[in-house]
Amino acid sequence: MADTAANGPVLAADGSPLKRSLGRALRRQKLRALALVAPLLIFVLITFIFPIASMLFRSVQNDIVSNTLPYTVQALANWDASTGDLPPEQVFEAMYFDMFLAAEAKRHTRLGTRLNYEQTGVSSLFRQSGRKLDDLGKDIEKPMNRLNAAWKDGETWYSIFDAGTDSADTQLLQVQRNRVAALTDGPASGDVNFAPSAAMAQALPTATRAYTAWAVYTATQDGKDPATTDPWEALPVALVHDLKTADLSGLNGPAVDLLTELQAANIEMPTFAGFFADMDEDWATATPWQTIQTHSGIYTSGYFLNAVDAQKTPEGIAWQPEDKQILLTLFVRTLIMSLAITGSCILLGYPIAWLLANLPMRQANVLLILVLLPFWTSLLVRTSAWKVMLQQQGVINDVLVWIGLVDDAERLIMINNQFGTIVAMTHILLPFMILPMYSVMQTIPPSYLRAAKSLGATNWTAFWRVYFPQSVPGIGAGSILVFILAIGYYITPEIVGGTKGVFISNRIAYHISSSLNWGLAAALGSILLAAVLILYWAYDRIVGIDNVKLG
Amino acid sequence: MADSATKQAFVEFERVQKSYDGETLVVKDLNLSLPQGEFLTMLGPSGSGKTTCLMMLAGFETATHGDIRLDGVSINNIPPHKRGIGMVFQNYALFPHMTVAENLSFPLEVRKMGKSEREEKIMRALGMVQMQDFAGRRPTQLSGGQQQRIALARALVFEPELVLMDEPLGALDKQLRETLQFEITRLAHDLGITTVYVTHDQTEALTMSDRVAVFDDGRIQQLAPPDKLYEEPQNSFVAQFIGENNTLDGVVKEINNGVALVQLDGGDIIDAKPINVSKPGERTRVSIRPERVEMNKDRLNPDAHTLKAEVLEFVYMGDIFRTRLRVAGVDDFIIKTRNAPDQARLKPGEQIEIGWMAEDCRALDA
Numbered sequence: 001m002a003d004t005a006a007n008g009p010v011l012a013a014d015g016s017p018l019k020r021s022l023g024r025a026l027r028r029q030k031l032r033a034l035a036l037v038a039p040l041l042i043f044v045l046i047t048f049i050f051p052i053a054s055m056l057f058r059s060v061q062n063d064i065v066s067n068t069l070p071y072t073v074q075a076l077a078n079w080d081a082s083t084g085d086l087p088p089e090q091v092f093e094a095m096y097f098d099m100f101l102a103a104e105a106k107r108h109t110r111l112g113t114r115l116n117y118e119q120t121g122v123s124s125l126f127r128q129s130g131r132k133l134d135d136l137g138k139d140i141e142k143p144m145n146r147l148n149a150a151w152k153d154g155e156t157w158y159s160i161f162d163a164g165t166d167s168a169d170t171q172l173l174q175v176q177r178n179r180v181a182a183l184t185d186g187p188a189s190g191d192v193n194f195a196p197s198a199a200m201a202q203a204l205p206t207a208t209r210a211y212t213a214w215a216v217y218t219a220t221q222d223g224k225d226p227a228t229t230d231p232w233e234a235l236p237v238a239l240v241h242d243l244k245t246a247d248l249s250g251l252n253g254p255a256v257d258l259l260t261e262l263q264a265a266n267i268e269m270p271t272f273a274g275f276f277a278d279m280d281e282d283w284a285t286a287t288p289w290q291t292i293q294t295h296s297g298i299y300t301s302g303y304f305l306n307a308v309d310a311q312k313t314p315e316g317i318a319w320q321p322e323d324k325q326i327l328l329t330l331f332v333r334t335l336i337m338s339l340a341i342t343g344s345c346i347l348l349g350y351p352i353a354w355l356l357a358n359l360p361m362r363q364a365n366v367l368l369i370l371v372l373l374p375f376w377t378s379l380l381v382r383t384s385a386w387k388v389m390l391q392q393q394g395v396i397n398d399v400l401v402w403i404g405l406v407d408d409a410e411r412l413i414m415i416n417n418q419f420g421t422i423v424a425m426t427h428i429l430l431p432f433m434i435l436p437m438y439s440v441m442q443t444i445p446p447s448y449l450r451a452a453k454s455l456g457a458t459n460w461t462a463f464w465r466v467y468f469p470q471s472v473p474g475i476g477a478g479s480i481l482v483f484i485l486a487i488g489y490y491i492t493p494e495i496v497g498g499t500k501g502v503f504i505s506n507r508i509a510y511h512i513s514s515s516l517n518w519g520l521a522a523a524l525g526s527i528l529l530a531a532v533l534i535l536y537w538a539y540d541r542i543v544g545i546d547n548v549k550l551g
Numbered sequence: 552m553a554d555s556a557t558k559q560a561f562v563e564f565e566r567v568q569k570s571y572d573g574e575t576l577v578v579k580d581l582n583l584s585l586p587q588g589e590f591l592t593m594l595g596p597s598g599s600g601k602t603t604c605l606m607m608l609a610g611f612e613t614a615t616h617g618d619i620r621l622d623g624v625s626i627n628n629i630p631p632h633k634r635g636i637g638m639v640f641q642n643y644a645l646f647p648h649m650t651v652a653e654n655l656s657f658p659l660e661v662r663k664m665g666k667s668e669r670e671e672k673i674m675r676a677l678g679m680v681q682m683q684d685f686a687g688r689r690p691t692q693l694s695g696g697q698q699q700r701i702a703l704a705r706a707l708v709f710e711p712e713l714v715l716m717d718e719p720l721g722a723l724d725k726q727l728r729e730t731l732q733f734e735i736t737r738l739a740h741d742l743g744i745t746t747v748y749v750t751h752d753q754t755e756a757l758t759m760s761d762r763v764a765v766f767d768d769g770r771i772q773q774l775a776p777p778d779k780l781y782e783e784p785q786n787s788f789v790a791q792f793i794g795e796n797n798t799l800d801g802v803v804k805e806i807n808n809g810v811a812l813v814q815l816d817g818g819d820i821i822d823a824k825p826i827n828v829s830k831p832g833e834r835t836r837v838s839i840r841p842e843r844v845e846m847n848k849d850r851l852n853p854d855a856h857t858l859k860a861e862v863l864e865f866v867y868m869g870d871i872f873r874t875r876l877r878v879a880g881v882d883d884f885i886i887k888t889r890n891a892p893d894q895a896r897l898k899p900g901e902q903i904e905i906g907w908m909a910e911d912c913r914a915l916d917a
């Protein structure tokens with residue numbers, strides 16, 4: 001007995017193993033701590049992490065292509081773009097019906113805009129073609145209606161394709177529901193009052209699919225009953241196209257006569273490839289097809305490549321010519337200017353922080369208020385004030401001219417360039433440098449300096465070898481703060497930066513609010529975030545993040 | 552041992568005054584001279600100006616008036632780093648970002664000393680304080696006593712002739728303090744360094760110093776070797792500040808043959824040695840050490856005056872007995888007696904008679 005007690009697990013007073021009761025006690029503590037943190041955690045998750053994550057996700061998201069042109073993307077999968085040949089007829093066929101549905105849903109222009117980022121001209125190609133798609137249907141409708149007036153009637157169509165009491169192709173219906181839902185970014189559920197006939201789906205696949213898609217769209221998006229609604233112009237096209245090759249022998253029912261009659265009439269229609277070439281000669285080149293194929297994936301690296309002035313092409317990654325590499329230049333400029341701002345903040349802030357830490361309490365408090373004063377005025381006002389100060393007819397130039405240092409005709413250009421941005425941002429970010437420095441310097445007792453001097457060091461040596469190393473954590477903390485704030489700064493460069501002094505953030509803002517290319521904006525933002533994290537990591541390796549003190 | 556008159560003064564304060572705010576004098580008319588090799592302690596209550604004196608000597612404060620000379624040269628206009636004075640600060644002031652060896656190397660580096668010479672001196676200095684094994688540590692990795700030793704080694708490593716120490720042992724426990732007191736005095740004497748040492752602790756002052764300067768109110772109240780300071784205090788402040796002491800107030804009746812008769816405020820007459828009194832009628836405060844009070848009449852002069860006393864409290868302290876008496880209307884009159892076999896142990900309420908030799912009782916300023 002005693003032996004097992006000695007070797008077995010240590011027991012708590014209630015007889016349960018000590019480890020387990022300790023674990024339970026600790027867990028309870030952790031839960032309580034978590035409950036205290038929970039409100040903030042939830043707030044941060046909802047308002048910060050979640051939006052940022054979803055924004056960053058946009059930088060790779062690309063399902064718009066496959067959602068809008070699902071069958072085209074499928075048909076294009078086997079096409080070898082590198083030959084430069086046109087894709088086969090099925091691709092044009094799929095494209096016609098995909099485009100038609102998209103055009104009815106007014107989604108084709110959105111896709112055009114997306115693909116236009118990769119290939120200029122696609123946007124207008126899509127927009128113009130969307131208007132001309134009806135023409136083919138109209139050309140075919142006329143002889144059909146002449147042949148038999150019943151084709152004018154929506155109920156005729158319904159009776160042909162609806163399964164009625166026969167077996168229905170429920171899978172096709174579901175696929176089309178999903179397709180419409182993906183296309184319209186909304187649900188496509190609810191009663192459709194239509195089920196595609198399995199026999200028709202077998203005999204007339206394109207037409208049945210087109211009709212089912214139309215029925216789903218009409219019922220779920222337009223709220224109309226497909227049984228009594230006249231179908232789109234794409235349906236005659238699909239039917240006539242199918243009848244060219246269809247075998248109607250297995251069918252029965254009242255519709256068979258109509259279909260046989262129509263098949264016998266053998267209405268003339270151009271190939272889809274020919275029709276597309278007619279609409280716009282660009283369709284007769286491989287380029288738009290290559291673009292669609294290259295960017296048909298659900299996820300894309302395209303935005304990131306665009307963000308570094310490159311492009312995804314069928315041949316691989318292509319770099320922009322040097323003179324067009326705006327974004328890389330902007331990244332480099334943002335980095336260099338942020339470093340310059342951090343550097344000038346250190347130079348200007350260090351003596352102030354030193355004074356703050358060494359003046360008697362009362363004077364230090366006054367000085368501290370002066371340091372914090374800028375926080376009391378709006379950022380916009382401060383930035384605009386710099387505009388007044390620095391512009392060519394501004395205060396500084398006036399004074400320089402008045403003193404005679406500068407000729408009136410050669411007033412200095414200090415605004416709307418990098419100089420202006422650096423000056424204004426240094427001013428705005430200075431407190432973020434001074435405060436951490438001050439709080440670190442405050443903890444350095446003056447006796448160290450005295451000790452150094454008593455040991456024979458001159459004022460400079462005492463400062464440099466004894467005081468400065470101890471203030472480095474403050475410099476580090478301030479630098480990280482200022483650098484990270486600077487690298488993402490937007491308003492000040494926007495106002496005083498002109499064209500030469502803007503930052504990458506201004507580009508991001510442009511893509512978010514003007515060009516609406518959110519994917520590119522997200523990619524730029526992600527790269528910025530990654531750059532900051534890498535720098536932070538490098539800083540940690542070199543200086544050590546433990547050496548950073550904020551207070 | 553030190554007889555300042557015969558040796559040439561190494562450090563000299565001459566009529567030095569110091570005021571921080573222009574309204575009050577923190578140091579008033581300080582005159583002090585100490586010969587080479589002397590260990591001088593500044594002792595005094597808080598705020599009496601000890602640190603200020605040290606700072607003026609080190610060069611971190613300037614004297615408002617007067618002259619400070621080092622080895623005969625006035626140093627008023629020499630910046631601190633050129634004075635070559637070693638200093639040990641109260642909070643040690645070891646540079647936290649440097650190792651022990653780097654801390655010690657610092658004063659040698661600023662003196663542009665070669666590497667091998669530096670290393671040799673560092674090891675020698677660390678050896679003096681028995682800290683050779685700690686050269687690679689940071690100050691934060693050392694205990695208080697170890698830091699103190701390093702601070703001492705750093706102040707000595709560049710071989711200054713004068714070392715200043717401002718309450719260097721203030722933060723340490725009693726045992727460690729005693730060990731380090733001994734080490735500091737040993738080092739100072741072995742190396743022949745002139746030392747100015749500031750402390751609050753009178754035991755420290757008495758045990759370590761060649762001479763002690765008792766500060767109060769910005770003045771040196773008495774400057775004397777420890778034994779003289781204890782046995783022959785010059786005024787009532789010193790008498791009360793150093794050691795335990797009984798005081799009685801009264802008026803001088805007459806002075807003859809170096810013995811003053813003092814009539815206490817309660818009417819009793821006692822014998823005393825006139826120190827700060829010169830003529831009858833002056834008010835005086837007499838001071839007598841507890842261990843010099845005698846209860847055995849046989850040991851006193853036959854014509855000595857005695858006082859009646861009532862025992863209030865008896866404390867057994869091992870080697871001695873400490874008895875509190877009511878004497879001439881005063882409730883806190885202490886006597887100390889040796890724990891000898893024949894020594895009576897008094898009981899509270901007992902009535903006894905006490906007296907003393909006239910030369911043990913000093914009639915000081917009132």
Ligand SMILES: Nc1ncnc2c1ncn2[C@@H]1O[C@H](COP(=O)(O)OP(=O)(O)OP(=O)(O)O)[C@@H](O)[C@H]1O
Pocket residue numbers: 571572577595596597598599600601602603604751
């Ligand atoms: N920098 C200063 N500015 C103004 N007054 C000061 C300054 N330093 C000291 N004093 C004042 O000078 C007086 C003497 O101070 P000092 O530090 O010399 O005392 P100290 O004898 O060292 O006391 P302690 O034993 O408490 O260290 C004090 O009244 C103190 O308030």
Ligand SMILES: [Mg+2]
Pocket residue numbers: 601602603717
């Ligand atoms: Mg002091």
